Amino acid sequence: KAGVTQTPRYLIKTRGQQVTLSCSPISGHRSVSWYQQTPGQGLQFLFEYFSETQRNKGNFPGRFSGRQFSNSRSEMNVSTLELGDSALYLCASSGDVNEKLFFGSGTQLSVL
Amino acid sequence: GESVGLHLPTLSVQEGDNSIINCAYSNSASDYFIWYKQESGKGPQFIIDIRSNMDKRQGQRVTVLLNKTVKHLSLQIAATQPGDSAVYFCAEKAGTALIFGKGTTLSVSS
Numbered sequence: 001k002a003g004v005t006q007t008p009r010y011l012i013k014t015r016g017q018q019v020t021l022s023c024s025p026i027s028g029h030r031s032v033s034w035y036q037q038t039p040g041q042g043l044q045f046l047f048e049y050f051s052e053t054q055r056n057k058g059n060f061p062g063r064f065s066g067r068q069f070s071n072s073r074s075e076m077n078v079s080t081l082e083l084g085d086s087a088l089y090l091c092a093s094s095g096d097v098n099e100k101l102f103f104g105s106g107t108q109l110s111v112l
Numbered sequence: 113g114e115s116v117g118l119h120l121p122t123l124s125v126q127e128g129d130n131s132i133i134n135c136a137y138s139n140s141a142s143d144y145f146i147w148y149k150q151e152s153g154k155g156p157q158f159i160i161d162i163r164s165n166m167d168k169r170q171g172q173r174v175t176v177l178l179n180k181t182v183k184h185l186s187l188q189i190a191a192t193q194p195g196d197s198a199v200y201f202c203a204e205k206a207g208t209a210l211i212f213g214k215g216t217t218l219s220v221s222s
Contacts, residue, residue: 004155031208043156043201043212056208090155092210100146101210103155 001027004104006091012110018079021107025072025093032074033101034066037088046089049074050096078109086111120216127222131189135202135213140183144205147176147187150215151198159187159200194220 005024034046045058049068066076092101143164148156162169162176175188197220203210
């Protein structure tokens with residue numbers, strides 16, 4: 001079974017731009033979560049989707065948004081990029097809320 | 113808000129030793145805990161999980177202990193190998209979100 005796939009692997013943007021990151025979960029998994037990882041703040045929860053519905057959201061500004069498609073693939077979007085948005089963005093999938101999360105390798109976003 | 117934390121940011125051991133990585137959590141209502149391993153350039157990799165109705169769970173070379181009285185979680189790695197060198201995170205499940213600790217960097221020297 002293929003693991004969680006995230007694209008692109010690396011991304012360089014400038015302040016003020018917007019970016020879209022993509023995640024394909026493990027086949028059969030309907031829950032997709034997004035996390036931001038930085039050296040200072042560690043791993044922080046962004047949001048979680050299940051069957052195209054956002055079920056949970058972390059404490060991030062509205063510039064961070066996401067969506068899930070009918071095939072469970074998910075995208076997250078960050079608008080009006082700031083330098084502080086530079087981070088590793090990780091996607092994780094699971095079968096449902098009480099099951100373990102499996103992570104992708106992440107998208108490393110650098111904002112210049 | 114409540115968060116999961118780790119006692120030590122770094123741990124250095126010799127190959128073949130047993131390693132113990134500790135974690136303290138603050139949410140007494142948490143009922144599911146997971147340990148992850150993260151190697152450089154990769155996403156967190158699932159190691160082992162435990163639910164609050166258990167005190168101990170064993171996997172291959174790893175054991176997780178849960179002490180709900182003092183809200184403490186530990187990961188024991190037997191016969192530590194150089195390939196075990198990584199950052200280890202504990203996490204507690206809060207609804208559909210995982211709350212991660214800061215991580216412990218395990219360095220194994222041969």
